[in-house]
Amino acid sequence: xxxxxxxxxxxxxxxxxxxxxxxxxxxxxxxxxxxxxxxxxxxxxxxxxxxxxxxxxxxxxxxxxxxxxxxxxxxxxxxxxxxxxxxxxxxxxxxxxxxxxxxxxxxxxxxxxxxxxxxxxxxxxxxxxxxxxxxxxxxxxxxxxxxxxxxxxxxxxxxxxxxxxxxxxxxxxxxxxxxxxxxxxxxxxxxxxxxxxxxxxxxxxxxxxxxxxxxxxxxxxxxxxxxxxxxxxxxxxxxxxxxxxxxxxxxxxxxxxxxxxxxxxxxxxxxxxxxxxxxxxxxxxxxxxxxxxxxxxxxxxxxxxxxxxxxxxxxxxxxxxxxxxxxxxxxxxxxxxxxxxxxxxxxxxxxxxxxxxxxxxxxxxxxxxxxxxxxxxx
Ligand code: SF4
Numbered sequence: 001x002x003x004x005x006x007x008x009x010x011x012x013x014x015x016x017x018x019x020x021x022x023x024x025x026x027x028x029x030x031x032x033x034x035x036x037x038x039x040x041x042x043x044x045x046x047x048x049x050x051x052x053x054x055x056x057x058x059x060x061x062x063x064x065x066x067x068x069x070x071x072x073x074x075x076x077x078x079x080x081x082x083x084x085x086x087x088x089x090x091x092x093x094x095x096x097x098x099x100x101x102x103x104x105x106x107x108x109x110x111x112x113x114x115x116x117x118x119x120x121x122x123x124x125x126x127x128x129x130x131x132x133x134x135x136x137x138x139x140x141x142x143x144x145x146x147x148x149x150x151x152x153x154x155x156x157x158x159x160x161x162x163x164x165x166x167x168x169x170x171x172x173x174x175x176x177x178x179x180x181x182x183x184x185x186x187x188x189x190x191x192x193x194x195x196x197x198x199x200x201x202x203x204x205x206x207x208x209x210x211x212x213x214x215x216x217x218x219x220x221x222x223x224x225x226x227x228x229x230x231x232x233x234x235x236x237x238x239x240x241x242x243x244x245x246x247x248x249x250x251x252x253x254x255x256x257x258x259x260x261x262x263x264x265x266x267x268x269x270x271x272x273x274x275x276x277x278x279x280x281x282x283x284x285x286x287x288x289x290x291x292x293x294x295x296x297x298x299x300x301x302x303x304x305x306x307x308x309x310x311x312x313x314x315x316x317x318x319x320x321x322x323x324x325x326x327x328x329x330x331x332x333x334x335x336x337x338x339x340x341x342x343x344x345x346x347x348x349x350x351x352x353x354x355x356x357x358x359x360x361x362x363x364x365x366x367x368x369x370x371x372x373x374x375x376x377x378x
Pocket of ligand 1: 165171172173208241
C-alpha cells in the first residue's frame with residue numbers, strides 16, 4: 001500500500017476484520033495517522049503501534065481477534081496495542097480484563113480521536129496506559145476527506161453509519177448506533193476528491209443504503225447525483241434492506257448508465273415465522289415479489305443474498321423454506337451464516353437450541369445448493 005508519506009516517525013500496523021465498512025474505516029484511521037507523519041507498515045514485528053479494527057457481527061469474528069491478540073505475546077518489542085471498532089464499542093473497558101496486552105479501546109464513532117489517544121498512551125507509564133473512548137454519537141465529517149485509499153482505481157464511500165432497524169439478531173444498532181446519514185454535499189465532494197486522485201470506481205456503503213435521506217435528497221436522488229459526477233466511470237452500492245427497496249430503485253438501476261446492475265438483498269430466511277422472529281419487516285411473498293420485479297426491470301441484473309441458518313427455534317421444515325427459496329430464486333451468490341447469539345440483542349434471550357452440528361449441516365446443504373446453481377447444475 002502506497003501511503004505517500006516520508007519514512008519518518010512511528011510505524012503503525014492495522015489489521016481489519018469484517019465488512020467493507022471496516023475496510024473504509026481502516027483507511028480513514030490510516031489517513032489520520034499518516035497526517036501525523038506516522039508510517040504504515042505491513043510488518044507486524046517492526047510496528048510501534050498495532051491496531052485491530054474489529055467486527056462484532058458474528059462470534060467467530062470476535063474469537064479470531066482474541067486469538068490474534070494472544071499471538072502478540074511472541075513480539076519482542078513492546079508496541080502500543082489498540083482495539084477499535086465494533087468489539088471496542090460492545091465491550092468497552094472490559095476489553096482490558098480480557099486482555100492486559102491492549103492499551104486503548106476506541107469505538108467506531110470515536111476513531112477521529114486515535115492520534116491524540118496514541119500520543120497520550122505513549123506518554124504514560126507502560127503499566128498504567130489504559131485509555132478508552134466510546135461516547136461520540138456522530139463522526140466529524142472531515143475524517144472522510146483525508147484522501148487515503150488502499151486501491152488506486154476503486155474507493156469505498158460511506159454514505160450512512162449505523163442502523164435503526166433493530167433486527168432481533170443484530171448487534172449493529174448497539175455498536176454503530178442508530179442510522180445517521182452523511183450530508184450529500186460532503187459525500188459528493190469526497191467522490192470528486194477521490195476522482196482527482198485517479199479513482200474511477202466507487203462503492204457507496206451503508207448498513208441500509210435505501211434508508212438514506214439528507215435535506216430532501218433520498219437514496220434515488222443521491223445515486224442520480226453520483227451518476228452525473230464527471231470522471232466517474234462506474235459505481236455500485238451495498239447493502240439494501242428489502243423493506244426499503246422500491247421499484248424506483250430498480251428504475252434507477254435500469255437507467256443510470258454508470259450504476260452497476262448488482263443488487264445485494266439479504267433475505268436471511270425463507271420462513272415467515274423466522275422472518276417475524278428476526279424482526280425483518282417483510283414476508284417471503286414480499287421478497288419473492290421484489291425479486292420478480294427486479295428481474296423484470298433490470299435486465300441481466302446480478303442478485304446476491306445473505307441467509308442465516310440455525311436461528312433459535314428454526315425447525316427442519318423452516319430450514320427447508322430457506323433451501324427452497326434459494327432454489328427458486330437461483331441467486332448469483334448466497335452468503336450463508338450460522339447463527340450465533342450477539343450481546344445486547346433481543347435474540348440473545350431466545351434459546352439457542354439448534355445444535356452446532358445441525359447448524360453446520362444446514363450451512364453445508366445450502367452452500368452446496370448455491371455452488372450447484374452457480375455452476376449451472378441446478
Ligand atoms: S438491517 Fe438489520 S441486520 Fe442489517 S444492520 Fe440493520 S439491524 Fe443489522
